Amino acid sequence: MPKNNKIIISDQALDLIALNEQIQTNQGESGASVIFVGNVRVSEEEQGLTGMTLEHYPGMTESLLQEILDQAMDRWGINQVVVAHRIGHLLPGEPIVFVGTCGLHRKESFEAAEFIMDYLKNRATFWKKEHYLVDGATKNLWVESKQSDLDSLERW
């Protein structure tokens, strides 16, 4: 079965409909597609958040993502993966990342998507800076990495 994977890093809003279509139309023999979308959170914790800026290390990011995708496709027999990640300025609620996987059964597709997200969060060279408006003043904060994200690699 032919295997496809695609990595998109873009400073334009992610077109979730087009990305989904891409996953659904190239499924081949797979019986299960899984899609994960991560958005800029809008919650109590992020009160005053007006947006965020994402930067990355061009070249290194793509090759790290390619390694992660290759591993996931081999391990779970996945025949198609699409990963799209935003850079540039994002507003609250906007999608940051899209991961779509197509495998023979749902278990493989779910696990491959989780594996890709866990490794992407811990390895891929992206950095987030959050922008807040607090009492009329703008505050910019680089997001710090979380131990819980690092711990999530242990199960793989």
Next chain:
Amino acid sequence: MMQIKVVFFASFKEVLGVSEIQQALEEGACINDLCKCLSDRGEQWQDIFDTPSRTVKVACNQQMAEISTVLQNGDEVAFFPPVTGG
């Protein structure tokens, strides 16, 4: 002498006020030697490079590297904080 391209990302780029420099180093130098040179450039540089903590990540030619990695002329070395994508 070797010429090394050194690039910085995220908070490091912001604190140092520069995204890329060229650094001359003796043949056979490793990333630790590069850190010593960078540390001499000023207070902000010293904070990051004097005794680089675990939160200082380093890549050589776009592959994750160690402080002991030996450099070659023309290498690209990147310093950055832990990644926070996704």
